[in-house]
Amino acid sequence: MEQRYGAGPDQINGMNTTQLRENFMVERLFTPGQISFAYTHFDRMVVGGAVPTEKALSFGDGKDVGTSLFFDAREMGIANLGGAGWVEVDGMRYDLGNRDVLYVGRGVEVVTMGSIDAKSPARFYMNSVPAGHSVPTRLITRAEAKVLEMGDAEQSNRRSLAMYIHPEVAPSCLLLMGITDPAKGSVWNTMPPHLHERRMEAYCYFDLSDEDRVMHFMGRPDNTRHLVVANGDVVLSPAWSIHMGAGTGPYGFVWGMTGENQEYTDVSPVAIKELR
Known part of the structure; x- marks a missing residue:
């Protein structure tokens, strides 16, 4: 398990590109035949990726999070960003198609993941956070997500936001999780940029071609920086930072x-003209 310690807003001035990426990004999460995790010191979120091929992949030991079992005091969301797959939670199997999400509640012992077709493997992306109480494990299919249409095509930020792990769809202790897609011809996400001082956020960018990149903007509104993000890269956004991005495809x-x-609207918008 890798570590990401992050930094305060007064520290990014002295960081070069490599240092920004080392603190605020997680790369190479999706390696065929492996599970990869990164423990972040942003509200103790763990991000992970798994690409099972011929053999299933399992985890459950809690050594890296300081407990006997991984889920002794944690919950998790697992999003399938690849081909058809399955996740087994303490012997109960759930089939996940592309963009289905499985919520795994506190108290689980073992999670096992597999692909239906090794030539078109599942790509499981995971977010895990500390949880104070148990909520039952539940599959949320793509069709069950609550979709919000947002933005304006004339400003190139028309997008659909699908809520999966959310009080209005599937409850959890503290985790929120969903998927956003810019509309055809739109490139900007999360407009206007904003802060939510009471929550951190992780972005996993996916479905990019090998040639394309997302330019992700971070930092205080009056002191911004950018990160160049490839397919499968994760950006960690602390509570003090704005977060928005524009893609080349x-x-x-x-x-x-x-x-x-878990108040999704508990945000402080920042006008574009105020950015520096």
């Missing part, structure tokens, strides 16, 4: 949040 992203509350 089609893309989507999984957003995961945790913090003091």
Whole structure:
């Protein structure tokens, strides 16, 4: 399990590109035949990726999070961003198609993941956060997500936001998780940019071609920086930072949040003209 310690807003001035990426990004999560995790010190979120091929992949030991079992005091969302797959939670199997999400509640012992076809493997993206109580494990299919249409085509930020792990769809203790897709011809996401001082957020950008990139903007509104993001890269957004991005081609992203509350609208918008 890798570590990401992050930094405060007064520290990014002294960071070069490599240092920004080392603190605020997780790369190479999706390696065929492996599970990869990164423990972040942004509200203790763990991000992970798994690409099972011929053999299933399992985890459950809690050594890296300081407990006997991984889920002794944690919950998790698992989004399938690849081919058809399955996840077995303590012997109960759930089949996940592309863009289905499985919520795994506190108290689980073992999670096992597999692909239906090794030549077109599942790509499981995971967000895990501390949880104070148990909520039953539940599959949320793409059809069951609550979709919000947002933005304006004339400003190139028309997009659909699908809520999966959310009080209005599937409850959890503290985790929120969903998927956003810019509309055809739109490139900007999360407009206007905003802060939510009571929650951090992780972005996993996916469905980009090899040639395309997303330019992700971070930092305080009056002191911004950017990260160049490829397919499958994860950006960690602390509570003090704005977060928005523009892609050079089609893309989507999984957003995961945790913090003091689950109020999706508990944000402080920032006018574009105020950015520096």
